[in-house]
Amino acid sequence: MFDGTAESSKNNNPFAKYSGYMLLIIIICVPWIITLQSENSDLKDELEVANETIAEMDEEIFNLQEQNSAWEVNVDELRKELEESEDLNTRMLSENYDLWEQCNFFDQYAGIVTVSGEKYHTYNCYHWQTGSDFWIYNIDAAEANGYEPCLDCH
Numbered sequence: 001m002f003d004g005t006a007e008s009s010k011n012n013n014p015f016a017k018y019s020g021y022m023l024l025i026i027i028i029c030v031p032w033i034i035t036l037q038s039e040n041s042d043l044k045d046e047l048e049v050a051n052e053t054i055a056e057m058d059e060e061i062f063n064l065q066e067q068n069s070a071w072e073v074n075v076d077e078l079r080k081e082l083e084e085s086e087d088l089n090t091r092m093l094s095e096n097y098d099l100w101e102q103c104n105f106f107d108q109y110a111g112i113v114t115v116s117g118e119k120y121h122t123y124n125c126y127h128w129q130t131g132s133d134f135w136i137y138n139i140d141a142a143e144a145n146g147y148e149p150c151l152d153c154h
């Protein structure tokens, strides 16, 4: 009768019946929960590092955009300078051609003679120097005065 009463009181308590299972579940779950918390903490650290990296990259993007803007201004200025240089180059080519025509004209129609020489020369001939005394005739007049063409420059 004593044992029967004990048995019936045990059976009446529903928690007592499953307490062994619950204890087992708790024993299994506690390390699992600790592991989960640890993993959660690791993930939080990783998230923090990732957020820092994102902030650094945002700053870098901002800096690069500013640099890019500065370069765009620089490119515009250089393009303008290039256009001006091309205009100048075109003008100088034209002037150069005019001067070339003038030089060609003088080489063709003018003869430079030295005071003691017997030949007539072009401006660039090495047989006379600008420091020495000279006369300039047109070719016909030089030949009429007895001068002959220099073989090195004519």
Ligand SMILES: [Zn+2]
Pocket: 120, 121, 122, 125, 126, 127, 150, 151, 152, 153, 154
């Ligand atoms: Zn000559």
